[in-house]
Amino acid sequence: xxxxxxxxxxxxxxxxxxxxxxxxxxxxxxxxxxxxxxxxxxxxxxxxxxxxxxxxxxxxxxxxxxxxxxxxxxxxxxxxxxxxxxxxxxxxxxxxxxxxxxxxxxxxxxxxxxxxxxxxxxxxxxxxxxxxxxxxxxxxxxxxxxxxxxxxxxxxxxxxxxxxxxxxxxxxxxxxxxxxxxxxxxxxxxxxxxxxxxxxxxxxxxxxxxxxxxxxxxxxxxxxxxxxxxxxxxxxxxxxxxxxxxxxxxxx
Amino acid sequence: xxxxxxxxxxxxxxxxxxxxxxxxxxxxxxxxxxxxxxxxxxxxxxxxxxxxxxxxxxxxxxxxxxxxxxxxxxxxxxxxxxxxxxxxxxxxxxxxxxxxxxxxxxxxxxxxxxxxxxxxxxxxxxxxxxxxxxxxxxxxxxxxxxxxxxxxxxxxxxxxxxxxxxxxxxxxxxxxxxxxxxxxxxxxxxxxxxxxxxxxxxxxxxxxxxxxxxxxxxxxxxxxxxxxxxxxxxxxxxxxxxxxxxxxxxxxxxxxxxxxxxxxxxxxxxxxxxxxxxxxxxxxxxxxxxxxxxxxxxxxxxxxxxxxxxxxxxxxxxxxxxxxxxx
Ligand SMILES: Cc1cc2nc3c(=O)[nH]c(=O)nc-3n(C[C@H](O)[C@H](O)[C@H](O)COP(=O)(O)OP(=O)(O)OC[C@H]3O[C@@H](n4cnc5c(N)ncnc54)[C@H](O)[C@@H]3O)c2cc1C
Ligand SMILES: Cc1cc2nc3c(=O)[nH]c(=O)nc-3n(C[C@H](O)[C@H](O)[C@H](O)COP(=O)(O)OP(=O)(O)OC[C@H]3O[C@@H](n4cnc5c(N)ncnc54)[C@H](O)[C@@H]3O)c2cc1C
Numbered sequence: 176x177x178x179x180x181x182x183x184x185x186x187x188x189x190x191x192x193x194x195x196x197x198x199x200x201x202x203x204x205x206x207x208x209x210x211x212x213x214x215x216x217x218x219x220x221x222x223x224x225x226x227x228x229x230x231x232x233x234x235x236x237x238x239x240x241x242x243x244x245x246x247x248x249x250x251x252x253x254x255x256x257x258x259x260x261x262x263x264x265x266x267x268x269x270x271x272x273x274x275x276x277x278x279x280x281x282x283x284x285x286x287x288x289x290x291x292x293x294x295x296x297x298x299x300x301x302x303x304x305x306x307x308x309x310x311x312x313x314x315x316x317x318x319x320x321x322x323x324x325x326x327x328x329x330x331x332x333x334x335x336x337x338x339x340x341x342x343x344x345x346x347x348x349x350x351x352x353x354x355x356x357x358x359x360x361x362x363x364x365x366x367x368x369x370x371x372x373x374x375x376x377x378x379x380x381x382x383x384x385x386x387x388x389x390x391x392x393x394x395x396x397x398x399x400x401x402x403x404x405x406x407x408x409x410x411x412x413x414x415x416x417x418x419x420x421x422x423x424x425x426x427x
Numbered sequence: 428x429x430x431x432x433x434x435x436x437x438x439x440x441x442x443x444x445x446x447x448x449x450x451x452x453x454x455x456x457x458x459x460x461x462x463x464x465x466x467x468x469x470x471x472x473x474x475x476x477x478x479x480x481x482x483x484x485x486x487x488x489x490x491x492x493x494x495x496x497x498x499x500x501x502x503x504x505x506x507x508x509x510x511x512x513x514x515x516x517x518x519x520x521x522x523x524x525x526x527x528x529x530x531x532x533x534x535x536x537x538x539x540x541x542x543x544x545x546x547x548x549x550x551x552x553x554x555x556x557x558x559x560x561x562x563x564x565x566x567x568x569x570x571x572x573x574x575x576x577x578x579x580x581x582x583x584x585x586x587x588x589x590x591x592x593x594x595x596x597x598x599x600x601x602x603x604x605x606x607x608x609x610x611x612x613x614x615x616x617x618x619x620x621x622x623x624x625x626x627x628x629x630x631x632x633x634x635x636x637x638x639x640x641x642x643x644x645x646x647x648x649x650x651x652x653x654x655x656x657x658x659x660x661x662x663x664x665x666x667x668x669x670x671x672x673x674x675x676x677x678x679x680x681x682x683x684x685x686x687x688x689x690x691x692x693x694x695x696x697x698x699x700x701x702x703x704x705x706x707x708x709x710x711x712x713x714x715x716x717x718x719x720x721x722x723x724x725x726x727x728x729x730x731x732x733x734x735x736x737x738x739x740x741x742x743x744x745x746x747x748x749x750x751x752x753x754x
Pocket of ligand 1: 181182183209211212215233234235236262263264265266267270274287288289290291294295296297298386388389390
């Protein structure tokens with residue numbers, strides 16, 4: 176079973192965000208593998224251990240060498256990195272069209288990606304581009320007899336969904352415990368191939384992947400005024416808080 | 428030339444979700460400035476009776492797409508119906524609630540109609556004749572203003588609870604929309620649905636959230652928070668520390684890797700205020716922190732704070748709030 180894993184590198188959560196010249200200043204910001212994508216990599220490796228086949232890491236945008244090496248060190252076989260100046264101003268549409276083309280360059284039975292409370296668009300758009308069904312927010316996955324059966328989070332509970340494979344699955348926390356790369360894995364990863372492709376290599380033009388969304392400006396949220404610490408013993412403080420919530424904040 | 432605003436009205440337990448009314452109210456204001464028509468769409472089975480409630484919040488036209496195949500949500504079926512409707516009616520703007528279902532449906536539909544989609548927006552403004560959406564990026568550490576000028580339509584998911592729902596009668600013309608679904612559209616089969624029974628509202632839509640952190644010390648510690656939540660008809664949330672310790676379900680985690688919430692009132696009890704937690708709740712309208720460490724970072728984000736033991740403060744607060752509400 177051949178599996179493509181869509182992998183993205185994101186800003187370190189602790190990173191301080193600065194805006195310079197109307198854009199987010201990316202200099203000096205630490206990058207980490209998107210935490211949810213680690214679940215996707217782990218799931219791909221488990222399926223490979225069970226069924227054989229190859230795991231290919233696929234990424235679009237030039238910001239990912241470390242994340243790719245990490246996935247290769249965990250045990251993925253190879254990687255494809257689409258790098259092109261035209262991707263710089265891209266949006267989720269851009270990313271998805273490019274990733275779908277890149278996935279199409281390899282044989283695949285399954286596409287795994289991360290789920291994120293953020294925009295959560297890319298993997299689903301890739302599924303549509305490839306004409307595949309998808310299952311989002313998956314915490315349990317079984318592949319058997321040409322079908323993927325997944326438990327996914329829905330509002331107020333879970334549901335079990337079945338789709339024919341190939342399909343796109345997005346991984347949620349709880350799907351598995353991602354392994355740490357071993358020393359041997361890290362050494363081997365250095366020799367594993369990372370294929371670099373441009374838009375032209377994928378038969379795409381910059382126009383075909385032009386962003387649909389036009390950014391107007393980035394700005395920082397306005398700093399919040401200092402709050403009120405309510406002093407006194409617990410009974411007085413609690414009574415005062417209840418009063419303020421009603422009379423000042425209008426919140427109850 | 429694309430024209431008008433289309434709001435997807437999500438239905439849960441036989442009721443339209445509040446976020447749909449919030450979007451209609453925002454749409455009404457925009458329509459007032461641009462002269463656009465405001466339409467809504469109901470998709471499902473047995474949903475036609477809900478059209479009236481959409482008219483009360485300003486919908487001029489309500490498309491009703493009913494079919495046995497739509498009784499349960501599947502992305503394949505719903506996105507086909509919504510994409511077909513968009514292609515036929517050519518709206519300039521399509522709005523969905525940023526819920527679990529809304530995100531899933533929006534992304535699939537956007538790719539079907541090749542639209543730009545702005546996720547998790549917290550404001551919509553009319554600027555220079557076009558719509559501009561504001562969304563948090565990088566875990567809310569920055570905000571982005573963007574539009575979808577050249578593609579038609581512009582799609583956006585709107586975070587529940589940030590826009591205000593205000594009744595305003597619309598024309599309310601009901602249009603039955605003929606659904607065109609064949610087997611190849613329906614690849615997802617729902618085998619089972621397991622719902623946790625809870626009398627409390629969904630975290631992302633609750634008006635009041637009472638969250639606990641490591642300071643609650645164990646699963647039993649949540650009892651005092653539940654009592655406070657129930658007095659206010661609110662939901663209970665938690666920091667990741669509690670979820671990782673197995674004290675409470677992952678579905679109640681607030682933060683960067685949990686739910687992003689913006690209730691009217693958020694209580695952080697025994698929560699230190701890590702940046703990843705704040706990423707999920709800093710857009711709450713009023714934040715109350717109860718923590719025994721006066722240096723805790725959460726006090727910097729809070730509108731009101733009490734330095735003290737939550738097990739002492741919260742039960743008294745619950746009683747005091749009962750008194751205030753009774754007045
Ligand atoms: C106008 C605009 C300009 C932007 N410019 C830039 C820019 O210059 N540089 C930049 O880095 N980002 C940029 N972004 C952000 C970026 O293009 C997309 O928003 C981003 O790829 C989506 O990330 P997400 O985590 O929100 O996606 P989600 O849809 O939440 O991602 C879900 C999953 O999809 C997969 N995935 C997503 N993106 C990729 C990818 N690139 N490669 C492989 N797998 C992926 C991963 O498995 C990920 O977990 C821009 C966005 C917009 C709207
Ligand atoms: C990639 C990543 C993603 C993350 N995502 C999230 C996320 O989505 N959500 C999230 O919450 N965290 C997240 N975290 C974890 C986050 O960094 C913090 O570790 C976590 O939020 C701490 O939880 P806490 O505040 O409950 O615990 P602590 O930091 O241990 O704080 C406990 C607080 O309780 C107070 N306290 C103790 N006893 C009492 C008492 N009796 N009365 C009153 N106060 C008391 C203490 O003074 C202290 O301030 C993430 C971390 C990483 C690295």
